[in-house]
Amino acid sequence: MASGTTTTEALKAGLLDEIVINQVPVLLGGGHPFFRDLPEAVELECLSVAANRDVTHLTYRVVK
Incomplete structure (x- = not known):
């Protein structure tokens, strides 16, 4: 899923087991948060950073 809005909705519905983010440091203006309105009940465990x-x-x- 390449959209933060779609990913947030899938998290809310409990449909995701893992999230992989490829972060590129590019400044394109004001920017938008990738995860909007993330439910507080979602817990993420960091598996790897490269x-x-x-x-x-x-x-x-x-974490479910």
Whole structure:
């Protein structure tokens, strides 16, 4: 899922087991948060972080 809104809705519905985010440091203006209105009941466990000069790869497990 490439949309934060779609991902948030899937989290709310309990449909996701894992989230992988590839974060690229690019400034495009005001920006928007990837996860909007994230339910407080969602708990994420960080499984891995890998970074280089151009991108950071983050993997989280959704704790149910």
